[in-house]
Amino acid sequence: MSRSVLVTGGNRGIGLAVARAFAANGDKVAVTHRSGEVPEGLLGVRCDITDAEQVEAAFKQVEEAHGPVEVLVANAGITNDQLLLRMSEEDFSRVLDTNLVGTFRTVKRAVRGMLRARKGRVVLISSVVALLGSAGQTNYAASKAGLIGFGRSLAREVGSRNITVNVVAPGFVDTDMTRALTEEQREAYAKQVPLGRAAAPEEIAATVRFLSSDDAAYITGAVIPVDGGLGMGH
Numbered sequence: 001m002s003r004s005v006l007v008t009g010g011n012r013g014i015g016l017a018v019a020r021a022f023a024a025n026g027d028k029v030a031v032t033h034r035s036g037e038v039p040e041g042l043l044g045v046r047c048d049i050t051d052a053e054q055v056e057a058a059f060k061q062v063e064e065a066h067g068p069v070e071v072l073v074a075n076a077g078i079t080n081d082q083l084l085l086r087m088s089e090e091d092f093s094r095v096l097d098t099n100l101v102g103t104f105r106t107v108k109r110a111v112r113g114m115l116r117a118r119k120g121r122v123v124l125i126s127s128v129v130a131l132l133g134s135a136g137q138t139n140y141a142a143s144k145a146g147l148i149g150f151g152r153s154l155a156r157e158v159g160s161r162n163i164t165v166n167v168v169a170p171g172f173v174d175t176d177m178t179r180a181l182t183e184e185q186r187e188a189y190a191k192q193v194p195l196g197r198a199a200a201p202e203e204i205a206a207t208v209r210f211l212s213s214d215d216a217a218y219i220t221g222a223v224i225p226v227d228g229g230l231g232m233g234h
């Protein structure tokens, strides 16, 4: 059955691969984007998730076109790396406001409709560094670890309404985010991964799609690593 799916930050990287995986499944897929165009076959809605009004407007647009959101993939996220002593409060807060509070804004809005429908799927994109830690990423790791507590608490709140909430924790994925690293850094990261390479965004998308499928109906509150063994299942 064709479902109404919304992927935040679905115009590129992991989000776009996720959106394409749902579209290939025959779902009606909307993606949020802040600039540029979105690929054909996807409904693009402009939205900065740090702005509650834009989140509300985006949901209204999706609901008009595709009906209430049945599957939400909270994927939008940023990094702003710096060692703690050089990190300003603004650097720290901006990452938290996007990755954690932005997810709160979008998930809260989506769950409203899911509660009414008595069904739904929420998938949060965290990171291996949430549990592993990463020097220079205290802000990012805190935001991604926060998603795990957030997701597990919500899973308990909405489980009885047939809504599952799961977290995917990718490792090192080949996207713009990691292309910003130097070649040396990328090689060093790949060496730490037991599978010895970065993931393709499609490899993350496959797990997100599974968690949103009927086959995963009895999985909630889980944190699924898709990291080539980097976190060894934590």
Ligand code: NDP
Binding pocket: 008, 009, 010, 011, 012, 013, 014, 015, 032, 033, 034, 035, 047, 048, 049, 050, 075, 076, 077, 078, 098, 102, 125, 126, 127, 128, 169, 170, 171, 172, 173, 174, 175, 176, 177, 178
């Ligand atoms: P990209 O940098 O390639 O894409 C980030 C996406 O998030 C873009 O679509 C961007 O939109 C969107 N976004 C950022 N800030 C906002 C905002 N304030 N409002 C709305 N959208 C926003 O990243 P990836 O595809 O690599 O990452 C996707 C998710 O996966 C992130 O949460 C990231 O933390 C996580 N992740 C990535 C890993 C990796 O190795 N790449 C590893 C583990 C987790 P726009 O185009 O408008 O900027």
